Amino acid sequence: MMRKCHLNTCPVGVATQDPVLRARFSGQPEHVVNYFFFVAEEVRELMAQLGVRTFDELIGRADLLDMKKGIAHWKAQGLDYSRIFYLPNVPAEVPRLHRETQDHGLDKALDRQLVVLAKPALEKGEKVNIDLPVRNINRTVGAMLSGEVAKRYGHAGLPNDTIHIRLNGTAGQSFGAFLARGVTLELVGEGNDYVGKGLSGGRIIVRPKAEFRGDTPQNIIVGNTVLYGATEGEVYFAGVAGERFAVRNSGATAVVEGVGDHGCEYMTGGTVVVLGETGRNFAAGMSGGVAYVLDEDGTFEQRCNMAQVALEPLPEEIAARKGSESGDELESHGRVDIDHLTMGDELILKGLIERHVRFASSVRAREILNNWGLWRKKFVKVFPHEYRRALTEMAQQREAEKEAA
């Protein structure tokens, strides 16, 4: 049948937004009910043939699987399945299915402490500062705390930086996952994979320890898949991130000093600033948002996936505006607030680099700002075609509304 869900041409009206085709949809909820009845009936018949009454009796019964056809298939030649389908020789009373609840050790999570310490902020909106060590056994630090914020204040969260948590050490996976607005996580040390996963308005800073003597654009500070599916918020990393940086980001802002392969993959919104090298396949499937990439040796285009994006030089705007300094313009209520429709690129970029200095004390960022005129020319704007089209249409609409008013 059809495998064209991406073309908007589904002829039975299932995977399409076209009203003409959608009118062809003939499905009824009852059909699904019917279908599942048939599935259930067939399963019941199969089970009856096997002499089995309940699903529980079926669990673990690899001996009942008909696997001849699968194993005899030529593609399976040379594979040994005996261990996968091994039946342990245990007495009947030993259960073969899930019988006891697992202990995930959630009561020992670092967030339990954070929630207690952040009580004044959660209950009265008072500013709270927390300072704690962190280890890589501490996963999803900040997620439960964010849950508490969201329970009380919803997605709007708390005023910016109400809860400021400084952690020392190496964080476990998913540091700052789903971090809510009003929470700042400042990690002195390094992150792991999935830092800022699903970031929801909070701010994450990761910077090296004071005794670090290396060059931050040459050193990894956070792992892979950072900012996966982030929707809002800002992150500042004084170092290099791993692969698939900001994959599926739809609205968060990030400053980083280098990324691995597949940066900004499938990104649909937000802003990413890269102050160092990138890996290959940058911007694959990127349909929205903007990335500003420092292209020191002019080789970035070779590593960028050009299927859906254009590369543009950064226009000189601030000098043209004469004296109007950036920085503060970028901030409203202390939060970063970027609008690609109304704000100039240079303004956005320079403002973000300034914030990177301020939050992450980045030596790299300071170096760039000190000689801005020279460095500015080395930045490339990665601009998805679709995003450009959307922005143009929105601008025209705004224009039309203005005229109408």
Next chain:
Amino acid sequence: MGKPTGFMEYQRLSEAYEPVDKRLKTYKEFVVRLTDEQASVQGARCMDCGIPFCNNGCPVNNIIPDWNDLVYRGHWREAIEVLHSTNNFPEFTGRICPAPCEAACTLNINTDAVGIKSIEHAIIDKAWEEGWVVPQPAEVKTGKKVAVVGSGPAGLAAAQQLARAGHDVTVFEKNDRIGGLLRYGIPDFKMEKSLIDRRVEQLQAEGVVFRTGVLVGAQNVPAGIVNDAKQVVSAEQLKQDFDAVVLAGGSEIPRDLPVPGRELGGVHYALEFLIPQNKQVAGDKPNPISAKGKHVVVIGGGDTGSDCVGTSNRHGAASVTQFELMPMPPEQENKALTWPYWPTKLRTSSSHEEGCERDFAVATKEFIGKNGKVKALKACRLEFKDGKMSEVPGSEFEIKADLVLFAMGFTQPVGGVLEAFGVDKDARGNAKASTDGAGSYTTNVPKVFAAGDMRRGQSLVVWAIREGRQCARAVDEFLMGESLLPR
């Protein structure tokens, strides 16, 4: 593949027919092939659906989305190459195939299927006109000799594939011309016979030798089956002279209706009427059976019945009535239930359009004659309850009938040839051979293979082509140990 939105922009355009009064005067084809531009637009309706059921709906697995796309883009030469890669004779199927591919077309789920058959027709006819259909003789000869018994679509497909694989192929045909049912079953107005002649020329140029008027195996051809043979070759001789034998003799025994009056004059099997007609059109002596001015009753509602209707009307019959045993099927199928399979629905052929009374759920009880000639037919109505057929009491009626034609299908191959080779039969009297895995198309007799209607029973031309092709591969593998012919 065509244009992704083509199915929303363009309507299905079926091939036009010449007007009835004009076409009834001749035995020429009357289907007007699509122009290149029209075919291109029809190709654009193909959705590139992703899981093309047409590909499997088609018995020869034509790579339909690909050539739809090529026609849409105007790449006709590539289109015929893709089409020929799965089908030896698209000019036959492009005319007389019922097109199960179109029933399986994804577009057919809720709207009109892509006009696959009309596009196929356009591709192959253009290819012949442009001179793109040329002999493809084998570069290397194997020195192996293969006999093909029967020159219908299965035999011809097998012969062509085997010749292209480098074997020396001889085709044996008991009748005077090559083609089997293509030649002497399907009337010229459905498919002109020059199409077969030029294919035969192509096969000859590829090294195939044709021997007509030669009966293989046994002399005992039952009455009612047309047999022009002047010479008989025994099974033993064939096995001795050839490295392999392919039995593709079709399923010729027609279903009889042994009711009182069967022996009357004017009661015939369909092919007793159709074969001499095709011979007459080809320039031989006139058809001894004429429908002119007669009341014709055709018994059987299938394609052969249709051909009898069309031919009777061309003769100038006083009336043509067609009886079908089964009740009238619905005019529209329930696509949600039938797709992608071949639906049971009322099919009105071009011959029906030319003038014919159709009656369903009718059983013939008796032929009534005068002076040994049929004059009328006594029939009754049937009702079907819980899958059981019974006579409606008091529903008997009589209808004038000067010519009665039996078109109730074919039951099995002429037994003589299978018996002469000692080939095992299945329960239906067909040659017993499987179609997949090792030993496919092989019979119980060493180096004797079977394909087409002779193996599967009466079926479509396109199935015969499939079996001929697949059987050729089996023979090639048997002779050479391996085969590069397509599966």
